[in-house]
Amino acid sequence: MIYFDNSATTKIDPSALKSYDQVSQKIWGNPSSLHQFGEQAWHLLEQSRQQIASLCGVKPAEIIFTSGGSEGDNWVIKGTAIAKHEFGKHIITSSVEHGAVMNAMHQLEELGFEVTYLPVDSKGRVSPDDVARAIRPDTILVSIMAVNNEIGTIQPINEIGKVLEKYPKIHFMVDAVQAVGKQLDSMVFGPRVDFATFSGHKFHAPRGTGFVYARAGRKIAPLVNGGGQERGMRSGTENTPGDVAMARALRLVKDGEAAACQQERQIKQRIYDHIKDLPHVHVISGDGHDQGFAPHILTFAIAGVRGETIVHAFEEHDIYISTTSACSSKKHVEAGTLAAMKVPDEIATSAVRISLGDQNTLAEADEFNRVFDELYAGFKKIID
Ligand SMILES: Cc1ncc(COP(=O)(O)O)c(C=O)c1O
Missing domain, CATH: 3.40.640.10 (Type I PLP-dependent aspartate aminotransferase-like (Major domain))
Incomplete structure (x- = not known):
């Protein structure tokens, strides 16, 4: 998992x-x-x-x-x-x-x-x-x-x-x-x-x-x-x-704060680099180096695919991510932050959040990227 x-x-x-x-x-x-x-x-x-x-x-x-x-x-x-x-x-x-x-x-x-x-x-x-x-x-x-x-x-x-x-x-x-x-x-x-x-x-x-x-x-x-x-x-x-x-x-x-933050930024960067230039992908939070964002959160959308669909597709591979907020995700409430940022609806409804912790590893980022490629190929057939 x-x-x-x-x-x-x-x-x-x-x-x-x-x-x-x-x-x-x-x-x-x-x-x-x-x-x-x-x-x-x-x-x-x-x-x-x-x-x-x-x-x-x-x-x-x-x-x-x-x-x-x-x-x-x-x-x-x-x-x-x-x-x-x-x-x-x-x-x-x-x-x-x-x-x-x-x-x-x-x-x-x-x-x-x-x-x-x-x-x-x-x-x-x-x-x-x-x-x-x-x-x-x-x-x-x-x-x-x-x-x-x-x-x-x-x-x-x-x-x-x-x-x-x-x-x-x-x-x-x-x-x-x-x-x-x-x-x-x-x-x-x-x-x-x-x-x-x-x-x-x-x-x-x-x-x-x-x-x-x-x-x-x-x-x-x-x-x-x-x-x-x-x-x-x-x-x-x-x-x-x-x-x-x-x-x-x-x-x-x-005790582990400095090391964990560094590790989280590296994991975030590895996933960011992998997905950032793909057609339909919009990264909403910054990359791993952007000091204006916390090290542990990476939010992105695959325009044309609903956030829930992305979450469940990853779940099939035993990877657990979320739509943009766990509290509102079951209530299908429009993401408050994205709406306030004036992110267009088709991107906001596709947004998902990766949130890292001190136990996550770069090997997990690689596995995430591998699964991402597989799912993305399937999604692209629907979007294009
Ligand atoms: C920014 C922020 N404030 C408050 C809360 C609520 O915290 P709790 O789940 O402990 O009630 C959360 C939970 O997601 C949060 O992210």
Whole structure:
């Protein structure tokens, strides 16, 4: 099997799974319980928080555990809206965000908030000047993703942060779900970023884990109320085994980060070189060297063949890729990013995404290219 769908999810790391299992079996007390058994669990949880904070170069108190990316995005957006609605009801985001951001914005619009959806250029990039122009006296939040999940564009977070330096009261949130392990920490935890959201299952941690980086001193309302866990910011009995496993998975990803990025860029380049000049093929993301794109995502279309057809054809050969976003691919929703980039419909509906991970190899790229040639010859008979 060749698994090229790492932006949808990743395989849990065996040692993270072992940690999960051990904590579940041995230290399963409730971290809030007063007895020693609870204390043990609490210590382990706090140790994991410290490890994650130190890997991210932030303070432990700035890490809040969640269930994943969607929860983090919803929390920061709605938590800001609840906390700051008296100061303003205007929010700025881009037109290429993940559904977790987009649909949270739509819900707020129904409640009377105004949202500006910034356009993107032909590479899916937001312009910092557009951010500057969109700011109003009643703007309370700017939410821009670090890495686009459909085509891999890296957004100019540092430049947007510079624009926002003049507006210290506006919250700046970065959806960093696709940025972990891609050598982008200096951007994601940049000096003007207030909140960043993360999802464990995108970096070999168990499902249902994640965290939010929340800069000290920045206040938002909790979304999940209850027993006051996570310093009152996110109630609910903590997922101690999941969070311990996530800390381990993050450490492993960080240990291998530079080598993995280099390898992913090489794999991407090898496939890019193989397909880029073929008739009907449109590569939508950059090549392996293009620093404006993350190393792990290569999106292309074979105009005239539907994306689903391409995905299933590769599946027949035990190769797993995706249409441009796993979340929307089963719902047959038009790809949001490609539409925002004004990619013509016949290309957008043919687009597929390869998303690489640290376990992929150049040999897999060669096998992909071999299968590609075989399938392409068949597709060409239909298109020509
Ligand atoms: C950019 C981005 N944000 C948020 C999410 C949602 O993350 P989760 O699956 O952990 O809810 C995803 C998942 O694909 C994503 O790619």
